[in-house]
Amino acid sequence: MMKTDKPEEILSVLSASMGRRWMGILTFFALAVVLLWLGVANAPSFGWRIAFIAFGALSLWGADVMRRSTDDQIVLTREVLRTKSGRILARVDNVEKVERGAFAFKPSQGFLVRLKTPGQAGWAPGMWWSRGTFVGIGGVVSGGQAKAMAEILTALSLNMLPSYDDD
Numbered sequence: 001m002m003k004t005d006k007p008e009e010i011l012s013v014l015s016a017s018m019g020r021r022w023m024g025i026l027t028f029f030a031l032a033v034v035l036l037w038l039g040v041a042n043a044p045s046f047g048w049r050i051a052f053i054a055f056g057a058l059s060l061w062g063a064d065v066m067r068r069s070t071d072d073q074i075v076l077t078r079e080v081l082r083t084k085s086g087r088i089l090a091r092v093d094n095v096e097k098v099e100r101g102a103f104a105f106k107p108s109q110g111f112l113v114r115l116k117t118p119g120q121a122g123w124a125p126g127m128w129w130s131r132g133t134f135v136g137i138g139g140v141v142s143g144g145q146a147k148a149m150a151e152i153l154t155a156l157s158l159n160m161l162p163s164y165d166d167d
Contacts, residue, residue, distance in 0.1 A: 008077050011156075012149040013084075016070035016126060020109075020140035024070070024126050028063035032056045062125065069124035070140055076149050078156060081113070081135070089128060090115055090135050095157035100150050110138015111150040 039052030073084040081090045090113050099112040106112040107128075113135040123129045126140040138146050 010075055010077055012076040012145070012152050014074040014076075014137065014141050014145045014149050016140045017109075017142045021066075021070045021126065024140050025063050025067050028059055028066055032059035032063060035059060066125040070126045072124065072127060074128060074137060074141075074149070076153060076156075081137075081153065083124070083128075087122070088120075089113075089130060089137075090119060092153070092156045094119070095153065096133075098150050098154045098157065100147065105134075105136075107136045107138030109141055109143040110136060110146045111153075112136050113153065 033056075035052050035056030039049050039056055043049035043052055074089070075082055075084055079092055080088050081092070081095075082088045094115050094117055095113055096116045097114040099106060099114065104112050115133040115135065118132045119130050119135060121131050127137075128139075129136045137149070
């Protein structure tokens with residue numbers, strides 16, 4: 001009996017660090033509380049009142065977006081870098097370079113992926129962002145997991161990772 005559908009080989013998984021995740025969410029929430037309080041209690045004029053309330057509501061929305069986005073994970077397979085929910089961030093054959101240096105324009109605790117051709121733009125606060133030929137991975141993630149994923153992705157993009165087929 002031959003197997004036709006092989007399960008996808010997951011090489012690395014990157015998830016949010018619980019401490020960093022909740023610190024980020026609570027920071028957004030605290031900003032919202034301060035802005036809403038300023039809008040209700042201390043605004044010098046009607047225009048400032050509206051601005052404080054609007055930015056407070058926007059901060060509450062940001063806290064919820066971060067809560068939902070950091071509940072997801074980033075998964076690396078031999079073919080793609082994607083989220084657990086299914087959004088493809090980069091195809092391995094489209095990776096030009098992976099940057100982890102101190103002066104790289106990358107998220108905190110993460111790495112930057114330079115693509116050969118532009119990908120789809122998007123943003124998941126605290127996890128990843130994508131714009132043009134750049135994909136930033138990191139934010140509230142575990143630094144050790146991010147470093148390991150960056151090393152594996154680098155090896156994959158340079159065809160240095162051996163393949164172990166069951167056939």
